[in-house]
Amino acid sequence: MLIHRFNPTDHFRTMDMLFDAIMPPGRRATHFVRKPARVSLDDGEQAFTLRAELPGLRPDQLELSVGEDWIEFGAKRETTIPEGYTPLRRERGGYEFDRRVNLPKRVDADNVTAQLRDGVLTVTLPKHASVQPRQITVQAA
Numbered sequence: 001m002l003i004h005r006f007n008p009t010d011h012f013r014t015m016d017m018l019f020d021a022i023m024p025p026g027r028r029a030t031h032f033v034r035k036p037a038r039v040s041l042d043d044g045e046q047a048f049t050l051r052a053e054l055p056g057l058r059p060d061q062l063e064l065s066v067g068e069d070w071i072e073f074g075a076k077r078e079t080t081i082p083e084g085y086t087p088l089r090r091e092r093g094g095y096e097f098d099r100r101v102n103l104p105k106r107v108d109a110d111n112v113t114a115q116l117r118d119g120v121l122t123v124t125l126p127k128h129a130s131v132q133p134r135q136i137t138v139q140a141a
Contacts, residue, residue: 037073037099048103048125055119056092062116064123066109071123074098106130 042049050071054062057075065072078094081087106128114123 037075037097039099039101041101041103043104047127048105048107050101050121050123050125052099052121052123053119054116054121057116057119059116062121064114066107066112066125068106068109068128069103070100071103071125072098072100073121073123 038053040051042051052073054075057077061077062073062075074097076094076096079090079092103125107125108128111126112123114121116122
């Protein structure tokens, strides 16, 4: 048993001590929250490439929307137990999420492509023609 000096102004430590008195730390269930979609956005010359880790999802479970300067995607995964089976342990549960990523420049929403392969969603977002660099020819005076 550890002895801690009581400080009446440390409210978080007081709550921890109360919870420890009710239920010892070894018996408490630990819960953690993990973002279901880890996202990376790369800026190429002609397009942005968004990659999101979405393990265990099928393409029909995904919803994808694109605007001029944003992309939004979401999914809902439900776990079902086959009839006649009793789960002994379940570490993978269902979840639902929505993510919106603001893009630094306008994109051509009509030419966006998306592919889900091996649990990684890859979305190619071509840049709008107005934000593409142009070559200017210089004429002699």
